[in-house]
Ligand SMILES: *[C@@H]1O[C@H](CO)[C@@H](O)[C@H](O)[C@H]1NC(C)=O
Ligand SMILES: *[C@@H]1O[C@H](CO)[C@@H](O)[C@H](O)[C@H]1NC(C)=O
């Protein structure tokens with residue numbers, strides 16, 4: 062141990078810098094969550110994950126597939142032409158995921174054309190730099206409408222619509238050609254909020270080749286809602302869980318990088334080496350449950366006092382604030398902290414695209430998304446790759462990631478979950494061994510099912526299936 066700290070403290074300043082810069086660059090695409098004012102539940106965008114199939118039959122169960130990668134599972138896409146339709150171009154989860162898929166396909170030589178359906182009126186630096194990044198990788202950017210686009214849609218082997226809202230593009234642009242394109246559409250859905258269940262967006266859903274959804278829970282929910290609310294039937298649905306990017310895994314598996322980042326972040330927050338640090342890393346909004354987390358955290362502090370537990374000082378960091386926005390909810394969180402006089406223990410950090418430094422610096426991740434929970438919740442698998450135990454709500458995709466009692470503890474969503482969360486906080490705080498074991502098991506679970514190559518493999522099965530169907534429908 063002593064040896065390790067010596068190493069870390071002698072990492073020269075220059076190396077630190079290059080490390081930081083490297084991290085920023087490497088992670089900026091892969092891990093962009095926040096941004097985009099308020100994510101309620103699984104709304105605008107979250108991250109997909111593995112797949113197994115639900116609608117009619119088939120199940121490509123993802124667990125336990127051979128991790129060894131002899132060849133790229135997407136190789137068969139080499140000479141294909143894929144048109145991607147993104148509802149917008151921003152640093153939110155949906156577009157970034159689609160971009161990741163674009164890059165995976167480019168890496169095997171697929172021709173990829175990208176369309177952004179809703180371009181912002183004024184010029185937008187973020188969109189510009191994202192387009193730049195795509196062009197650099199050989200993705201062709203095309204205007205959302207016009208004859209060229211219609212021709213591309215007719216010619217493509219596959220059209221991937223991203224998010225429910227992108228459904229608006231079909232009629233608006235393709236018009237009388239819609240029916241010809243639908244049989245080769247794969248619709249990637251990352252949202253679970255009620256207002257997406259509108260015929261305006263999804264009336265063509267029953268006629269596409271397939272829907273790809275981030276978690277089983279979300280897929281079930283879509284099946285129910287489309288049936289009950291809209292009286293339409295889901296097409297064949299593939300559940301595809303997400304995987305961690307290689308860049309993130311590199312940092313997670315680099316003990317020096319982790320140590321440097323840990324020291325750096327703790328120093329900046331004024332948290333000592335052996336203090337216990339809990340974090341919730343999501344854009345601050347009621348749907349993500351930062352308020353209930355703080356209540357649970359406060360209750361845990363009280364319990365620890367009442368029970369006279371000998372615990373290291375406990376801290377909570379809320380990563381994902383937007384102090385500039387001054388929303389009612391942000392104010393409510395700060396007032397709570399002030400009222401309870403726990404300013405010393407609670408830290409707020411602005412939204413950031415680069416979550417790795419925080420994952421390196423904390424001891425436990427809290428995933429407290431409320432109501433139907435996360436569609437998937439990519440931060441959860443990211444935290445597990447840093448060997449962190451997770452305290453999560455028993456809702457949405459979290460239940461498909463966190464194994465209760467093995468890689469973390471689940472508590473109910475809603476107010477009823479506050480006390481169980483507080484107890485779970487205490488339990489992990491008092492039991493170093495449990496934290497370590499759960500962290501190790503979480504990491505093993507990520508290695509087994511939540512890596513990029515797992516995702517590529519799962520997506521490749523979906524693409525194969527959809528291409529086959531598209532071909533059949535033409536003949
Ligand atoms: C779907 O509906 C069925 C029956 O109405 C219900 O049992 C099930 O819990 C619902 N599932 C979801 C995810 O809403
Ligand atoms: C956080 O964001 C606000 C505005 O949104 C800004 O004023 C403040 O300086 C930021 N804090 C840090 C530490 O970057």
Ligand SMILES: *[C@@H]1O[C@H](CO)[C@@H](O)[C@H](O)[C@H]1NC(C)=O
Nearest residue numbers: 454455465466470471472473
């Ligand atoms: C998690 O496991 C604990 C201990 O077995 C149990 O009390 C709790 O109800 C479980 N939570 C969920 C959501 O299954």
